[in-house]
Amino acid sequence: MSQLDLSEQEIIRRNSLTELRNLGIDPYPAQEYVVNAYTNQIKENFVDGAEERQQVSIAGRIMTRRIMGKASFIELKDSVGRVQVYITRDDLCPGEDKEFYNTVFKRLLDIGDFVGIKGYVFRTQTGEVTVHAEELTILSKSLRPLPIVKEKDGVIYDAFTDPELRYRQRYVDLVVNEDVRDIFLKRTIVFNTMRNFINSFGYIEVDTPVLQPIPGGATARPFTTHHNALDMPLYLRIANELYLKRLIVGGFEGVYEFSRNFRNEGMDRTHNPEFTVMELYVSYKDYNWLMTFTEQMIEKICLEVNGTTEVKVGNNLINFKAPFNRVTMLDAIKEFTGIDINGMDENQLRDVCKTLGIEADDTMGKGKMIDEIFGEKCEGNYIQPTFITDYPVEMSPLTKKHRDNPALTERFELMVNGKEIANAYSELNDPIDQRERFEDQLRLSEKGDDEAMFIDQDFLRALEYGMPPTAGIGIGMDRLVMLMTNQTTIQEVLLFPQMKLEKTQKKDSSSKYTSINIPQDWVSVIQKAGYLTLEDLSKTNPNKLHQELCGLNKKHKLELQNPTSEQVSHWVENAINSVK
Numbered sequence: 001m002s003q004l005d006l007s008e009q010e011i012i013r014r015n016s017l018t019e020l021r022n023l024g025i026d027p028y029p030a031q032e033y034v035v036n037a038y039t040n041q042i043k044e045n046f047v048d049g050a051e052e053r054q055q056v057s058i059a060g061r062i063m064t065r066r067i068m069g070k071a072s073f074i075e076l077k078d079s080v081g082r083v084q085v086y087i088t089r090d091d092l093c094p095g096e097d098k099e100f101y102n103t104v105f106k107r108l109l110d111i112g113d114f115v116g117i118k119g120y121v122f123r124t125q126t127g128e129v130t131v132h133a134e135e136l137t138i139l140s141k142s143l144r145p146l147p148i149v150k151e152k153d154g155v156i157y158d159a160f161t162d163p164e165l166r167y168r169q170r171y172v173d174l175v176v177n178e179d180v181r182d183i184f185l186k187r188t189i190v191f192n193t194m195r196n197f198i199n200s201f202g203y204i205e206v207d208t209p210v211l212q213p214i215p216g217g218a219t220a221r222p223f224t225t226h227h228n229a230l231d232m233p234l235y236l237r238i239a240n241e242l243y244l245k246r247l248i249v250g251g252f253e254g255v256y257e258f259s260r261n262f263r264n265e266g267m268d269r270t271h272n273p274e275f276t277v278m279e280l281y282v283s284y285k286d287y288n289w290l291m292t293f294t295e296q297m298i299e300k301i302c303l304e305v306n307g308t309t310e311v312k313v314g315n316n317l318i319n320f321k322a323p324f325n326r327v328t329m330l331d332a333i334k335e336f337t338g339i340d341i342n343g344m345d346e347n348q349l350r351d352v353c354k355t356l357g358i359e360a361d362d363t364m365g366k367g368k369m370i371d372e373i374f375g376e377k378c379e380g381n382y383i384q385p386t387f388i389t390d391y392p393v394e395m396s397p398l399t400k401k402h403r404d405n406p407a408l409t410e411r412f413e414l415m416v417n418g419k420e421i422a423n424a425y426s427e428l429n430d431p432i433d434q435r436e437r438f439e440d441q442l443r444l445s446e447k448g449d450d451e452a453m454f455i456d457q458d459f460l461r462a463l464e465y466g467m468p469p470t471a472g473i474g475i476g477m478d479r480l481v482m483l484m485t486n487q488t489t490i491q492e493v494l495l496f497p498q499m500k501l502e503k504t505q506k507k508d509s510s511s512k513y514t515s516i517n518i519p520q521d522w523v524s525v526i527q528k529a530g531y532l533t534l535e536d537l538s539k540t541n542p543n544k545l546h547q548e549l550c551g552l553n554k555k556h557k558l559e560l561q562n563p564t565s566e567q568v569s570h571w572v573e574n575a576i577n578s579v580k
Helices: 010-022 039-045 098-107 163-168 170-176 178-199 241-249 286-304 329-337 346-356 366-377 431-447 457-464 477-485 510-514 519-526 534-539 542-555 565-579
Strands: 055-068 071-077 082-088 114-123 129-140 149-153 156-157 224-227 232-236 254-262 272-283 312-313 316-319 325-328 386-389 411-416 420-424 470-476
Touching: 010 098, 039 055, 039 082, 039 129, 055 129, 082 098, 082 114, 098 129, 098 254, 129 411, 170 178, 178 286, 178 477, 241 254, 241 272, 241 457, 241 470, 272 477, 286 312, 286 411, 286 420, 286 470, 286 477, 312 477, 325 329, 329 366, 329 386, 346 366, 420 477, 431 457, 470 477, 510 519, 510 534, 519 542, 534 565, 542 565
Parallel strands: 082 129, 325 386
Antiparallel strands: 055 071, 055 114, 071 082, 114 129, 149 156, 224 232, 254 272, 272 470, 312 316, 386 411, 411 420, 420 470
């Protein structure tokens, strides 16, 4: 990296790095640093008036520092919190040589550096539990300054809040925004509680392929790739359903997987192209059993994460206390549109869409239109947890037909805060019926529906060997975490959400500058001054450019021979001629 590409702070830190090495101090030591306490334990376990001092060895990042002559304070942040550290010159340097305190600690260390501290715990006169340092070890030198977030009287100043920066630089976000780390700790609690709940029934966690020859198990547009060794196209999985059902065919009673899925679709506040779903399949159960199972599991998760079944999400207070409400899809549509669509054919549904102001093109079949009607007119009304049940058969190609009405299926979706977070079926295990449903999807694909399901011949073969009655569910883990942590965008609960490529300014290559007789040494200086292309250079005033270049040469101590004003005028003139 060129010196010109660095900020003043970055240059100072690199100079400090060099000085540390010149003093014989390795700023990136390899050996283990033994830690025997964490900041939260130090504060919780301290006892005033104890006979023996509590000796500790801690490590973390310097977050603040107050230099006060022979004594100083720093605030050290580790993986669980922060603690104040008291540092004196004579404790760090008990002999005659005070250079480690005067030079290394006071001048060469910065906010953001990692250090190890050994010492004892005491309480200051202001009542703060503090570590009195007897030894300090440099563990890692930080070369970029952290954003400085200030707090006074409970008010945060200069907060690191720009979402674009926070999501791209999540590592900085986690360091300076304390509440962000809490979101991801709660995410782990959600996953662990769900895993423990399912394991308590004796069901088995498994892994299934991410690269699949057929993208099955859902209606979605897949990402495609190519396997060179096998010379065949593959798809990133959109769901793991068909593989898990194969395992039920193979004799497992219950199997589940936390599945990373990929769908090549739009992005918004509740959709990311890469997301996590938990799918569970259990033999000899139906969707009624699954509703009870699901509401009990989510109630337990809410209790573990928040200590209560009630969660504030935006302006809504949502109660996850079981049991949840249950409403059929057709009743929901009738309630919120006043139209009973039961028994309507495709043309009638198209007329309903037109009446309701819902766009329905020729590629959409009955299932897609019903889904659009429900999504537009009903979904957002369900704030409290509600099971929407008994979907029309056209919407559910992998679902068993309803035991009382063959026009419907035994399916439910769990709606919370106006969004779906779970989808579940009494699974279709009739191989002949399943083949016909797949063929219906193929016809939709031929009409132009690029989200219609592929026919998976191997899955049909597996069903022909016999699959027991089975209940299956998929739960959107990211949306569930959003609810449990009161977040309004999915990006807040993903450590590294998908982002567009960072914008970079157009910049001409060095050869373009040297081709008009500008010396190579001055190309980076000209671009540092803001003239990234020859077109930019052609529009500048030569006298202004001359002053800027000489100023940068001096400021950054480049030790270049300054060009004359006549030379700079020739450079600008040549740039003008080159862009004509």
